[in-house]
Amino acid sequence: MSYKILTINPGSTSTKVGFFDGEELKFSANVSHDASKLAEFAGISDQLPYRKEIILAELEKAGVDLSTVDAFVGRGGGLLAVEGGTYEVNDVILDHARRGANGIQHPAQLGSQLANEFATQFNKPAFVVNPPDTDEFIIEARMTGIKGVYRDSHLHALNLKETAIRHSNLKGVKYEDKNYVVCHIGGGISISAHRKGKMIDGNDIVAGDGPMAPTRCGSVPAAQMIRYAYDHPDMKETLSLTTKTGGFVSHLGTSDALEVFNRAEAGDKEAKLIWDTMTYQIIRYIGSMAAVLHGEVDGILLGGGMVHNKKLVKDITDACSWIAEVTAYPGEFELEAMAAGAIRVLDGEEQAKQYTGEPCWRPES
Template identity: 45%
Template sequence: MGHKILTLSPGSTSTKVAVFDGTEALFRLNVTHPAEEIAAFDNAADQFEYRRQTILDALAEQGIALEDIDAFSGYCGAMGPTVGGIFAIDDTVCDHVMNAGVNHPAILGAPLLHAFAQATGKPAYAVNQPDTDELVDVARITGFPGVYRKSHVHCLNQKECAIRCAAELGLTYEGGSFIVAHVGGGLSVACHNHGRMVDTNDVLEGSGPFAPNRSGDAPLKPVVKLAYSGATKKELDGVIGKTGGLLGLLGTDDARQITARIEAGDAWAEVVYDAMAYQVAKAIGAFAAVLAGKVDGIVLTGGVSHDPRFVSYVTERVGWIAPVKVYAGDFEMDALAAGAIRALEGTEPVMTYTGEPSWKGFTMDGAIADVEG
């Protein structure tokens, strides 16, 4: 029997809960929260007790007592930019996330885990938290004064798949260099160099390849023209983060529907879908340059990586760089469990959270202040 790990991820309308025995999942649940129940709370922070009871009820239905759990691990939003790795969840983490001014249930990850840890005397961990930012300085610079690149990506799944790729190649994550493309509703491509995610697109701010429902990079002047010709900020933000990409161009972000349309002879669907794969391949090639061509492995992950057409299109264009490994789907809960096990077994150090950001903006002489800072 291995360590029993409880993992959780609070989302906008659901809470993912899973219990692992070692790396084997005993159960996985995605508990949905009816809109009328969520509407009863003014702020995400107010949902703490509601979400806590949801998790306890899920455990009870599976016949698992909280006391049976050896460690707790979860998706912990609003920890701010930090290096990747494993942080012990304590009062400092909880105070920070609950007072960060973020109104999303992801902020409840750390407080919920901390509550369970205090109730049982077992440890709680944040593993490769979503605001991980390990970018090198040159990756942050843009030609637009005061606008800098930051890291907002699928960090947890990115790093987990890079770890899996490294193991498959007989390497360690810290001992190799990998390029990972996560293609789901959002799309992130990241360059992992010896244990650090040194360059990536920004999923939240709208950079990189376009995604199933996000716009990705676009020429700036036409977007500015739209902004001054009557389009509202909400409409433009929507295209950037929710209704752009495949959804905006084809009316659906379901790759299965799109491939069916292509097979039926839809030429527009074909060129748009191939364009997304084309941009992913181009981003991977760019990161190969960042690594000076010394790439140990390329990873395709996320839901779209289930599609053979997409995988084939990208692989044909980047397979000459390094071996391409496909881990289709989402391994976030598995990653949370695996991180907790590494912490318990002492194979990865556990850090103490200070609240100090991993990047505070450029402070060198002549630097222009971050427009968001």
Template identity: 40%
Template structure:
């Protein structure tokens, strides 16, 4: 019998919902919230009833009775560091996101809304591979400064989802493989997946790893701290150079891959060179993780929005093909990834973890 699953993904000014029957998408809706409405709430947690009611109204509009559901799955928020997998939503998790010690983020509401709806009809509620997934080996956490440790903050939901797809396509179990997975979107995260664990990955938020369409990636520290203390920039301006106005935006004035490709096809050599710079850095990051995996790499897996760009794929493949074969899964379907995580539990293919 088909399992009906409601997936919920709260964003800053929207709440995405999707209905799946097993792996098949039945309905997907993006409920928009105006900035004015969101700004009336003091904290993200205060938005709970507002977002839940909007979601229930939308379900009523599209004719979905919550009593017809078999499970509800929400996007995981800024939780404490945890292993990857599908988790039962419990009160400890709710209390943590309410206190928000790791920061306010709309995704914190995913588990809360999921549990409230699920409890009303007596079905399970889950989260899947939140951004807080941390499976790094201790050796990967250290830097040259004892005061600073590397943290695991990356596109865990999509990386884990495509790693499972790659394992299926290779006819093997994810936990028997060594994969290097590169998520290429507004930010770039490249992870070493060793036998089902992401043992090393660049922090795509904090200036670690390759540049991306809107992030600087790692830069030499000497010039950076001189810039920071020059008096010419505020802290917020320095942050923006790292996150938001770095990378392709800083050099080319846009983070739009299609626009950049159009410029390249029109003969813009600067655009072509800067794009290749980004791909060079991504390839170099992949190479460094091949060392982490001691050269034992079953496949290089590329995903994210930029994976649609054949020029980018070719640039990276030219430099990494000696390491292993490349598998490409363009785009990022967070709703499907959430639903599939819940489905694996419902089908008995995975045991849910407790937070």
């Protein structure tokens, strides 16, 4: 049976929506929201009626009949750590999404809320798939050399896992039977180790872990970071280096990866050094994830917007193909991943999971 699915992925100043008939994307739009209008709302969840109205107008203009939709899927922001999978939207999810129970305020919190609004109206199920706080780390991946300080799982889980699932399907194998190093290379960079269907290790993109990225500092020696913080006592400004003002922005004053690459190709020595450093660090982390998998790697998969850059893919391939075959999947599969997760549940291939509000791991466990 071919199910019709509507997917909703809210961002800072826009919301991506996709209408699927089976796995075929029939309509998609990146619905823009007026930044000055968004600024009028006290909190992210207060934006719900405004965003819903704008989305409905766009869908009506495109002739999308929501009464035909079999399930609604939203990005699962604001939740506590969960195992990967498809979760039915329930009251606990909605409560955690509204207040951002994970402590991170991000428009993705609106995903489950918007999906629930439509699902309630048309008496259909609502889901979230592989939320941002998907956490399948092994205990060794969590530990640090400071008692009471742990590494968290903050990665591009939705795209990472969907890339691995799609690659497996193309190869005629099961994701749950294979080991992969999967990368998302875009505004943020996630490098992750997947063992038999579980994402067991990766870099924390929220905490400044992993490779340098366009707006992110990446891993920095602890002592130097502590000294930097003492010299720059504005904590908010210092923390912004991890997600907003680090990486390309700190060195070159821009977050535009294409601009940096073109400057490097045109002979700008500083731009070339920063680009090459990012590439080097990506390769380093791929190697570390391969070691986590004991060298038993069935493929190295590259996704994200920067993977459209053929030189970047070639440089990574030249450095890492001795580990395993490197395959590029440019761009993102986030809308497709949400639709596919819902379809697996509707088809009976997977059972929808229930979000309890209890994190899948606590420090004392």
